[in-house]
Amino acid sequence: MKLGPLIGTADDAxxxxxxxxxxxxxxxTIFGAFEGARVNGEDYIEAAVQAGAIAVVARPEAKVAGAxxxxxxxxxxxxxxxxxxxFAPFPAVTAAVTGTNGKTSTVEMTRQLWRMAGFHAxxxxxxxxxxxxxxxxxxxxxxxxxxxxxNVAGLAREGVTHVAFExxxxxxxxxxTEGLPVRAAAFTNLSRDHLDYHGDMATYFTAKLRLFxxxxxxxxxxxxxxxxxxxxxxxxxxxxxxxRLITVGEHGKTLRLVSRTPSLLGQTLEIxxxxxxxxxxxxxxxxxxxxxxxxxxxxVIATGGDVGETLANCARxxxxxxxxxxxxxAANGAPVYVxxxxxxDALEAAIAAxxxxxxxxxxxxxxxxxxxxxxxxxxxGQVAASGADVAIVTDDNPRTEDPAEIRRAILKGAPEATxxxxxxxxxxxxIAMAEPHDIVLVAGKGHEQGQIVGEMVLPFDDVxxxxxxxx
Ligand SMILES: CC(=O)N[C@H]1[C@@H](OP(=O)(O)OP(=O)(O)OC[C@H]2O[C@@H](n3ccc(=O)[nH]c3=O)[C@H](O)[C@@H]2O)O[C@H](CO)[C@@H](O)[C@@H]1O[C@H](C)C(=O)N[C@@H](C)C(=O)N[C@H](CCC(=O)O)C(=O)O
Ligand SMILES: Nc1ncnc2c1ncn2[C@@H]1O[C@H](COP(=O)(O)OP(=O)(O)OP(=O)(O)O)[C@@H](O)[C@H]1O
Ligand SMILES: N[C@H](CCC[C@H](N)C(=O)O)C(=O)O
Ligand SMILES: [Mg+2]
Numbered sequence: 001m002k003l004g005p006l007i008g009t010a011d012d013a014x015x016x017x018x019x020x021x022x023x024x025x026x027x028x029t030i031f032g033a034f035e036g037a038r039v040n041g042e043d044y045i046e047a048a049v050q051a052g053a054i055a056v057v058a059r060p061e062a063k064v065a066g067a068x069x070x071x072x073x074x075x076x077x078x079x080x081x082x083x084x085x086x087f088a089p090f091p092a093v094t095a096a097v098t099g100t101n102g103k104t105s106t107v108e109m110t111r112q113l114w115r116m117a118g119f120h121a122x123x124x125x126x127x128x129x130x131x132x133x134x135x136x137x138x139x140x141x142x143x144x145x146x147x148x149x150x151n152v153a154g155l156a157r158e159g160v161t162h163v164a165f166e167x168x169x170x171x172x173x174x175x176x177t178e179g180l181p182v183r184a185a186a187f188t189n190l191s192r193d194h195l196d197y198h199g200d201m202a203t204y205f206t207a208k209l210r211l212f213x214x215x216x217x218x219x220x221x222x223x224x225x226x227x228x229x230x231x232x233x234x235x236x237x238x239x240x241x242x243x244r245l246i247t248v249g250e251h252g253k254t255l256r257l258v259s260r261t262p263s264l265l266g267q268t269l270e271i272x273x274x275x276x277x278x279x280x281x282x283x284x285x286x287x288x289x290x291x292x293x294x295x296x297x298x299x300v301i302a303t304g305g306d307v308g309e310t311l312a313n314c315a316r317x318x319x320x321x322x323x324x325x326x327x328x329x330a331a332n333g334a335p336v337y338v339x340x341x342x343x344x345d346a347l348e349a350a351i352a353a354x355x356x357x358x359x360x361x362x363x364x365x366x367x368x369x370x371x372x373x374x375x376x377x378x379x380x381g382q383v384a385a386s387g388a389d390v391a392i393v394t395d396d397n398p399r400t401e402d403p404a405e406i407r408r409a410i411l412k413g414a415p416e417a418t419x420x421x422x423x424x425x426x427x428x429x430x431i432a433m434a435e436p437h438d439i440v441l442v443a444g445k446g447h448e449q450g451q452i453v454g455e456m457v458l459p460f461d462d463v464x465x466x467x468x469x470x471x
Contacts, residue, residue, distance in 0.1 A: 001014070001015045001085075001086055002014060002015065003015050003030075003054060003055060003068070006082055006085055006086070007055075007068075007070060007082070011068070013028070013054045013055075014028055015028055015029075015030055015054070015055075015086060016028030016029060017029045017030075017086075018030050018031075018032070018079070018082070018083040018086060018087075018146050018149075019031055019032070019048070019053075019146060020032040020034065020041065020079070020144055020145065020146060021044075022041075022044035022045075022047045022048040022051065022053075024146075025047075025048045025051040025052060025053050026051065026052055027051075027052030027054075028052060028054055029048075029051075029052060029053050029054070030053065030054065030055045030056070030057065030070075030079075030082060030083075030086075031044075031045070031048040031049075031053040031055070031056045031057070031067075032056075032057045032058075032075060032076070032079035032083075032145075033045050033048070033056055033057065033058040033062060033075065034058075034075055034076050034079075034174075035059075037197070041058075042058055042059070042062045042063075045058065045062065045063065045064055046065070048067075049064070049065070049066040049067045053067050054067055054068065055067055055068040055069075055070050056068070056069055056070065057070045057072065057075045057078050057079040057082065058070075058071065058072075058075050059071065059072070059073060059075055060072070060073065070082070074175075076145075076174060076175035077175050077178060079145065079175075080145050080149075080175045080178035080179040081178065081179050083145060083146060083149050083179060084149055084178070084179025084180055085179075086149075087149040087150055087152070087153040087179075088153065088180070089153065089156055090149075090152050090153055090156050090163075090180045090181075091122075091152065091155055091156045091160050091161050091162060091163045092161050092162075093119075093161060093162040093163070093183055093303045093304075094152070094162075094163050094164075094165070094180055094181065094182050094183055095107075095110060095162075095163070095164045095165075095182065095183060095184040095185065095186070095299045095302070095303060096164070096165055096166075096167040096177065096182050096184075096185045096186070096211055096215065096216075097110075097125075097164065097165070097166055097167065097185070097186045097188065097295070097299070098166075098167045098168070098169070098172065098185070098186070098187060098188070098208045098211045099186070099187055099188025099189045099190065099208070099225070099228075100188070100189055100190050100191045100192075100193045100343060100345065100346075101188060101189055101191070101193075101288070101341075101343060101345060101346045101349065102188035102189060102225075102288065102291065102292045102295070103125060103126070103141070103166040103167075103168070103188060104125045104126040104127055104141075104166060104320065104323070104340075105289065105292040105296075105320045105323050106164075106186060106188060106292045106295050106296050106299070107123040107124070107125050107164040107165060107166055107296075108123050108125070108127065108130065108320045109292055109293055109296035109317055109320070110123065110164040110296040110299045110300060111123035111130060111162075111164055112296075112316075112317055112318060113296055113297060113300045113305070113310055113313050113314070113317070114162045114164075114300060114303075114305075115132055116313040116316060117300065117305055117306075117309065117310070117313065119161055119162045120132070120158075120159050120160050120161050120162070121160065121161070121162040121163065121164070122155045122160045122162070122163045122164075123163070123164045123165065124138070124143075124148070124151065124152070124163065124164075124165040124166065125141055125142075125165060125166030126141045126166065126447075127320075127321060127447060129151055129155070131155070131158070131160060138151070140171075141166050141168045141170075141171065142165070142166060142167060142168045142170065142171025142172075142176045142177055143176065144176055145174075145175060145176045145177070145178065145179075148165075148176055148177055149179060149180070152165075152180060162303070164299065165177060167185075167208075167211050167215070169194055169197075169204055169207040169208050170194070170197060170207075172207050172208060172210045172211055172215070173207040173210070177215070178215060181217045181220075182211075182215050182216050182217055182220055183217060183220050183221070183302070183303055184216075184220055184221045184222075184223060184299050184302035184303050185211050185212055185215065185216040185220065185221075185222055185223070186222075186223040186224070186225075186295050186296075186298065186299050187208070187211075187212070187222070187223070187224050187225060187228070187230075187231065187234045188225050188228070188291070188292065188295055189225055189228040189230070189291075189345070190204075190205055190208065190228060190229075190230040191343060191344065191345035192343060192344060192345070192373070192375070192376055192379065193343045193373060193376065194372070194373055195373040195375055195376075196371070196372055196373040196374070197373075205230065205233075209233070209234065209237060212234055212237045212238055212241070212243070213237055213241070216241075216243060218241065218242070218243070219243075219244075220243055220244070220302075221243060221244040221245070221246055221302035221303075222234065222235070222237075222238035222243045222244070222245050222246070223246045223247075223248065223295060223298035223299050223302050224238070224245065224246070224247050224248070224252075225248060225249050225252075225291055225294075225295050226247040226248060226249040226250070226251035226252040226253070227249035227250050227251050227252075227291070228249075231247070231249075231251070235247065244302070246298045246301060246302050247298075248294040248295055248297070248298045249291065249294065252294070254273065254298065254301070255271050255272075255273050255294055255297060255298060255301075255307075255311075256271065256272040256273070257269060257270075257271060257290070257294065258270040258271065258272050258277065260287060260290055262285065262356045262357070263281075264357075265283065265285070266281060266282050266283040266284055266285060267281075267282050267284070267285060267286075267290060268280070268281050268282070269281075269282055269290055269294075269314075271294070271311060273307045273308075273311070274307070276307075276308070278307075278308065278311045278312075280311050280312070280314045280315055281315050282314055282315065282317065283315065283316075283317060284317060284319060284324070285324060285353055285354070285356075285357060286324055286349070286350070286352070286353025286354070287349070287352060287353065288346075288349040288350070288352075288353060289323070289324065289353070293314050293317055297310045297311060297314060321446070321447040322338055322339070322340050322445075322446025322447030322448070322462075322463075323339060323340055323446060324337055324339050324350065324353055324354070325337065325338045325339070325446075325463060327442070327462065327463040327466040327467060328463075328466050328467045328470045329470075330431050330434055330440070330470045331470065332434065332435065332436045333436040333437075334360075334431075334434035334435065334436060334437070334438045334439060334440060335357075335439055335440070336430075336431060336434075336439075336440040336441075336442065336466045336470060337350075337354060337439065337440065337441050337442070338442050338443075338445070338446060338462040338463050338466060339441060339442070339443050339446060340443075340444070340445065340446025340447065340448075341366070341443040341444060342368070342369060342396065342443070342444045342445075343376060343380070344376055344379040344380050344382070344383050346443075347366065347380055347383045347384065347387070347443055348383045348387060350441060350443055351364065351383070351384075351387035351388060351441065352387070354439050354441055355387075357439060358437060358438060358439040359437050360435060360436070360437030360438040360439070361389035361390055361434075361435070361437075361438045361439075362387070362388050362389050362390075362438070362439050362441060363388065363389065363390040363392070363430045363433065363434055363438055363439070363440045363441070364384055364387075364388035364390065364391045364392065364430075364440075364441045364443065365392045365394055365423075365426045365427055365430045365440070365441070365442045365443065366380065366384060366391070366392075366393065366394070366396070366410075366441075366442075366443040366444050367393060367394045367395050367396030367406065367407070367410065367423070367444055368380055368396055368406055368409070368410055368444070369396050369397045369398075369399065369406075369444075370397060370398040370399035370400060370401030370403070370406055370452075371399040371400055371401060372399075374406075374409060377406060377409035377410045377412075377413070378409055378410065378412045378413040379413060380410055380413065381393070381409075381410040381411060381412060381413020381414035381417065382413035382414065383413075384410075384413070384414045384417060385413060385414040385415075385416060385417065388441070389438075390418070390430075390433070391414050391416070391417035391418070392417065392418045392419075392420055392426045392429060392430055393407050393410050393411055393414065393417045393418070393419050393420070393426075394407075394419075394420050394421060394422070394423045394425075394426035394427075395407070395421050395422070395423050395451070396423070396444040396445060396451075397445075397448075397451060397452040397453075398452070398453055399452050399453075399454070400454060400455075403421055403453075404421065407419055407421060423451060423460065423462075423465070424460075424465050424469070427440075427442055427462070427465050427466055427469050428469040430442070431466065431469045431470050432469075440466075442462045442466060445460070445462045446462070448460070448461075448462070449461055
């Protein structure tokens with residue numbers, strides 16, 4: 001591709017690629033120089049040009065010598081648009097999901113439902129890039145813009161026609177998932193998380209709303225979990241912009257959840273759609289999984305799926321890795337569940353999901369991540385204290401923080417809890433104390449494969465450790 005047509009000039013230099021990290025620049029690259037949270041990418045412009053960058057997308061005030069300066073007050077947005085032209089074509093149908101909790105589950109369920117409808121579908125998010133054949137990890141929920149666009153284009157080349165991706169608030173505020181037309185966008189919920197990055201709830205919500213205000217195609221569909229207190233604001237935005245609107249949940253108008261009855265291994269949902277009442281036997285437990293399944297169904301309907309067929313297919317949804325995953329049943333019969341709850345709201349949802357399934361005690365093992373919003377720690381403690389019968393506070397990716405300090409902050413909200421820093425010892429203790437009718441919930445790490453201590457990632461898998469401890 002030539003540089004000229006890309007930016008509307010006669011320049012016939014050949015563009016070979018895009019990079020936002022100067023270390024990835026090769027001759028012919030367009031370099032995006034952005035001010036970051038840690039460093040200023042503009043400081044690497046000279047090095048990028050030396051490495052062969054032919055153009056630099058940067059703020060007008062940035063200094064660029066030896067390459068074309070593509071100046072824009074919003075260089076991340078401009079870069080995303082140029083890179084998208086370079087990487088296109090993309091799968092015909094793309095859907096994005098934002099919200100504090102439930103993004104991974106919803107994109108994964110959307111992928112499954114599309115597949116059941118006969119499409120070649122993929123999902124991108126915390127679990128990596130998932131297709132019917134494989135799963136490849138990318139490291140972040142929303143990868144950087146170059147990885148994202150090249151992955152999505154690669155999926156199109158493999159024949160994928162439908163892709164659902166997570167749009168995290170970080171990703172949205174850094175324009176990491178832009179440039180391609182988004183046909184449908186879903187909002188799951190909003191509660192406290194990531195205030196270390198966004199500062200306050202209003203800024204955090206605004207970052208998420210950008211998906212509906214700017215990223216969703218003008219003729220696209222907004223899918224909203226209507227039972228969240230923030231739903232009306234998302235709905236108003238969609239109406240204002242003239243987007244089609246699908247609302248789901250007890251307050252939903254498109255898919256109205258009439259009743260939800262837990263069963264031993266799942267739940268039965270009655271859903272009113274138009275003038276029809278559908279009964280869905282969802283093979284997953286917990287109100288939150290029902291919410292995610294309905295939101296996923298909303299996205300599938302938004303992109304052309306038949307209502308009756310899509311709801312019927314929900315009966316065949318497979319569990320999502322690390323989300324209320326039953327890791328093992330201890331020798332005495334107590335089941336051990338692993339869940340990715342790492343916010344106060346998620347912890348509450350995971351506890352609520354399991355409560356109807358035990359007439360014994362709910363024994364909870366949990367912690368909170370280091371280098372993340374410290375304000376959520378005490379709140380998570382409070383949720384544990386009021387929801388669990390026994391709470392054990394342990395470590396969850398302390399990163400560069402002192403793990404004892406993190407536990408102390410959590411214990412402020414749960415003074416009765418037991419403190420066992422070593423995560424394996426904590427899981428072992430929970431399983432050892434479980435009696436036949438109890439349930440053990442190990443929360444916070446879900447599918448994760450490591451414990452991040454300092455800069456090191458020590459191998460750790462909650463499911464594997466639970467199995468070892470139960471053996
Ligand atoms: C706080 C945050 O989100 N940081 C992300 C962000 O960094 P940044 O733009 O602030 O970058 P920076 O490190 O200050 O550098 C600025 C610029 O200089 C460039 N640079 C930097 C160094 C150098 O030697 N050369 C160079 O060119 C960088 O490529 C960058 O463009 O952009 C980088 C590239 O896209 C990301 O790798 C990085 O994620 C860090 C590693 C991270 O941990 N992010 C987490 C918090 C995150 O984003 N999590 C969410 C999950 C949220 C959820 O679902 O709950 C996610 O979407 O994954
Ligand atoms: N709809 C929901 N409402 C409340 N809690 C939820 C919901 N969906 C998931 N959760 C909780 O959040 C945890 C993480 O779920 P999931 O991975 O789907 O969310 P996510 O938004 O992708 O999270 P992340 O921000 O880490 O990417 C689950 O294990 C569960 O405890
Ligand atoms: N996307 C989330 C994941 C948190 C998972 C939890 N195990 C932790 O490390 O805090 C984050 O990066 O904040
Ligand atoms: Mg996720």
